[in-house]
Amino acid sequence: MSRWIAYLSSVRGGGRDGEARRFLALLEEYTPWIEHDGGCRAYLALGGMRRIFGHPFALLSRIQSEIARRGLPTTAGLAANKSLSRAAADSAAGGGAFWVFPQGEKDFLDLLRVERWTEKIAIGKTKL
Numbered sequence: 001m002s003r004w005i006a007y008l009s010s011v012r013g014g015g016r017d018g019e020a021r022r023f024l025a026l027l028e029e030y031t032p033w034i035e036h037d038g039g040c041r042a043y044l045a046l047g048g049m050r051r052i053f054g055h056p057f058a059l060l061s062r063i064q065s066e067i068a069r070r071g072l073p074t075t076a077g078l079a080a081n082k083s084l085s086r087a088a089a090d091s092a093a094g095g096g097a098f099w100v101f102p103q104g105e106k107d108f109l110d111l112l113r114v115e116r117w118t119e120k121i122a123i124g125k126t127k128l
Contacts, residue, residue, distance in 0.1 A: 004047040004056035007085040010040035010072040030063055040072060043082050
């Protein structure tokens with residue numbers, strides 16, 4: 001699989017502009033494909049960086065280590081798309097990473113509560 005999307009989030013750097021700028025500048029050292037999600041949160045396309053930095057799993061670990069070294073521990077998720085990578089990050093323990101492999105997507109989704117998805121896509125909760 002060549003498409004890997006990572007979601008990185010740091011609780012500690014949420015509201016300060018300077019920290020968010022430093023966070024994004026660090027990410028730009030590793031990939032030009034960044035979608036800022038406010039504060040110190042962003043989506044990264046890592047699949048195309050394999051030739052330069054190696055496997056996306058190793059690259060994500062390297063990015064997390066570098067950010068933590070600068071005082072901003074992150075939680076990360078890695079999957080085939082933005083929704084899954086965000087859900088994976090939400091499933092990771094604080095300061096950790098959670099990866100959803102293509103062959104495990106269905107099992108991962110089966111374990112998630114319906115409420116988690118309605119919160120993420122801002123539909124609101126509906127009684128079933």
